[in-house]
Amino acid sequence: MTGGPVPVMQIGDTLLVSLQGDLDDTTVVRIEEHLTNEVARTGAGGMLIDVSGLSVVDSFIARVLTRMVAMVRLLGAQVAVVGIQPAVAITLVELGVPMGGLDTALNAEQGLALLARLRRADRRAG
Secondary structure (H helix, E strand, C coil), rough: CCCCCCCEEEEECEEEEEEEECCHHHHHHHHHHHHHHHHHHHHHEEEEEEEEEECCCCCHHHEEEEHHHHHHCCCEEEECCCCCCCCHHHHHHCCCCCCCCCCEEEEEHHHHHHHHHHHHHHHCCC
């Protein structure tokens, strides 16, 4: 586990990240820098981001997640977001928040399986 604004655990070449509490602008910037540095430092091929511990998932957090995923993908890692609660999913869709670029799963187990599929598809395409 590495120090930083959020705990990051590494299993093989996959990083596991759990976002928790309330995220403000300053914290978000620190998290983005930390996660991109960790991907570059470890050479990770995948990242699983668990959002079940967030106090609120609103349009701001949705934009932040989309931005973080884009940054990590630019560094060559696949990303899956897990832990979005049903009420949150409904609210985000009703608000019209664009999240089509995120690969999501219900829980960590399904997220890891999704990452494996994305990485296989990536290898076949590359």
